[in-house]
Amino acid sequence: MAALWKILVKYKMLLIxxxxxTIIVSVMTIILGMIFGILMAFMKMSKVRxxxxxATAYVEFIRGTPVLVQxxxxxxxxxxxxxxxxxxxxxxxxxxxxxxxxxxxxINSTAYICEIVRGGILxxxxxxxxxxxxxxxxxxxxxxxxVLPQAMKSILPSLSNEFITIIKTSSQVSVIGxxxxxxxxxxxxxxxxxxxxxxxxxxxxxxxxxxxxSFGLSKIEKRMARTTRHA
Amino acid sequence: xxxxxxxxxxxxxxxxxxxxxxxxxxxxxxxxxxEVIAVIGPSxxxxxxxxxxxxxxxxxSGGEIYFNGNPxxxxxxxxKLREEVxxxxxxxxxxxxxxxLENIMYAPVKVKKRYKGTVRQEAMDLLEVVGLSEKADxxxxxLSGGQKQRVAIARALAxxxxxxxxxxxxxxxxxxxxxxxxxxxxxxAKTGMTMVVVTHEMGFAREVADRVVFMDEGYIMExxxxxxxxxxxxxxxxxxxxxxxx
Numbered sequence: 325m326a327a328l329w330k331i332l333v334k335y336k337m338l339l340i341x342x343x344x345x346t347i348i349v350s351v352m353t354i355i356l357g358m359i360f361g362i363l364m365a366f367m368k369m370s371k372v373r374x375x376x377x378x379a380t381a382y383v384e385f386i387r388g389t390p391v392l393v394q395x396x397x398x399x400x401x402x403x404x405x406x407x408x409x410x411x412x413x414x415x416x417x418x419x420x421x422x423x424x425x426x427x428x429x430x431i432n433s434t435a436y437i438c439e440i441v442r443g444g445i446l447x448x449x450x451x452x453x454x455x456x457x458x459x460x461x462x463x464x465x466x467x468x469x470x471v472l473p474q475a476m477k478s479i480l481p482s483l484s485n486e487f488i489t490i491i492k493t494s495s496q497v498s499v500i501g502x503x504x505x506x507x508x509x510x511x512x513x514x515x516x517x518x519x520x521x522x523x524x525x526x527x528x529x530x531x532x533x534x535x536x537x538s539f540g541l542s543k544i545e546k547r548m549a550r551t552t553r554h555a
Numbered sequence: 556x557x558x559x560x561x562x563x564x565x566x567x568x569x570x571x572x573x574x575x576x577x578x579x580x581x582x583x584x585x586x587x588x589x590e591v592i593a594v595i596g597p598s599x600x601x602x603x604x605x606x607x608x609x610x611x612x613x614x615x616s617g618g619e620i621y622f623n624g625n626p627x628x629x630x631x632x633x634x635k636l637r638e639e640v641x642x643x644x645x646x647x648x649x650x651x652x653x654x655x656l657e658n659i660m661y662a663p664v665k666v667k668k669r670y671k672g673t674v675r676q677e678a679m680d681l682l683e684v685v686g687l688s689e690k691a692d693x694x695x696x697x698l699s700g701g702q703k704q705r706v707a708i709a710r711a712l713a714x715x716x717x718x719x720x721x722x723x724x725x726x727x728x729x730x731x732x733x734x735x736x737x738x739x740x741x742x743x744a745k746t747g748m749t750m751v752v753v754t755h756e757m758g759f760a761r762e763v764a765d766r767v768v769f770m771d772e773g774y775i776m777e778x779x780x781x782x783x784x785x786x787x788x789x790x791x792x793x794x795x796x797x798x799x800x801x
Binding site for chain 1: 610612632633634635637638641642644646647648649650651652661662665666667694696697707710711714
């Protein structure tokens with residue numbers, strides 16, 4: 325206990341910095357993953373065969389390969405393909421590694437979110453679409469304003485689960501030198517020669533972050549349930 | 556009585572197939588302004604399919620449907636047609652994520668681009684008509700089946716359609732709720748609304764309809780005034796059906 329406390333006090337700036345990066349990477353991945361995941365779900369249900377095939381192949385490939393491999397492929401592979409992630413300097417630090425990490429995690433979460441969203445859309449009663457059609461609504465409006473909001477309500481528990489997974493998975497971007505929590509733990513271990521204490525500390529911080537997220541998401545779930553009887 | 560110039564929907568030799576299964580075979584019927592038509596017949600006779608062709612929820616395989624003289628199959632988009640031809644479904648199909656008032660106001664405001672204040676007033680008036688003013692801010696899931704269907708009728712009316720189609724509007728209701736929906740439909744018929752009602756409620760067909768259409772095996776087997784159909788039809792099929800229903 326005393327050892328933990330000493331490490332916490334001594335390296336609190338490193339831990340806070342790591343937590344910040346973890347939160348930034350996770351939140352960015354969740355936002356971008358949702359956008360691309362929903363788009364990918366639309367593609368997978370598209371009438372255009374090419375879009376459908378692409379989305380299916382994408383999802384199968386991403387789900388069938390380890391995230392650690394994906395992160396490394398994005399980090400080393402993009403420059404080799406001639407795609408340079410430009411050095412973006414914000415507040416005196418180069419965030420190009422951060423960008424690579426967020427891109428890789430987004431590529432990964434897009435596949436999972438796509439499948440969750442698709443399942444949710446398919447679960448919405450066909451009558452909702454027909455009711456909207458009978459009122460003269462166009463397909464895009466029906467999808468975005470009638471079907472998607474109802475799908476969201478039923479998939480929120482699975483989405484919450486995926487968001488928590490994203491936060492935990494973000495620890496893996498430490499391999500490409502992004503200074504998030506796991507990286508901070510490694511750094512502290514290197515300096516202090518104490519392997520256990522920093523690991524336990526970051527475990528607790530991860531747990532704190534995921535708990536806050538879970539709490540917030542369950543609040544949203546409750547709020548959405550107000551349209552249902554016996555909420 | 557109306558003269559033939561008042562025909563709103565004219566169905567000519569309509570047929571509909573699901574791959575090799577012929578559901579509708581050579582249906583022809585004219586629907587005049589202000590007319591209430593009850594469509595009856597055994598399950599699987601094509602009643603609902605015929606109704607759903609009228610607002611293009613089903614694509615037609617042959618023949619033509621004219622709305623105010625214009626063939627509907629020539630239209631690229633059916634959204635304009637559907638603004639004019641409203642529909643009430645067996646399972647209500649109220650939007651579960653919107654309140655009653657939002658359900659009614661959504662399409663007039665977003666699709667017809669009408670002014671929100673006016674639409675709100677009309678929506679409240681419609682809720683008054685169907686006797687649900689106090690439920691304006693409630694979500695559909697909190698309503699009984701009969702209340703849901705009355706909201707669905709108000710929602711369809713808010714679009715100010717020329718014709719209203721009813722697809723078995725009381726079939727999913729508990730028996731004690733059928734009456735409240737039928738009475739709303741009755742008073743609607745009295746206002747001169749053009750209505751096509753697919754129904755198993757023979758009492759309603761007999762009492763409210765101007766014309767009864769009997770369908771079986773994808774054909775219109777018989778049509779006429781209610782007293783003709785229910786009173787002294789010579790058609791054996793109609794007799795057999797009615798003896799089971801009444």
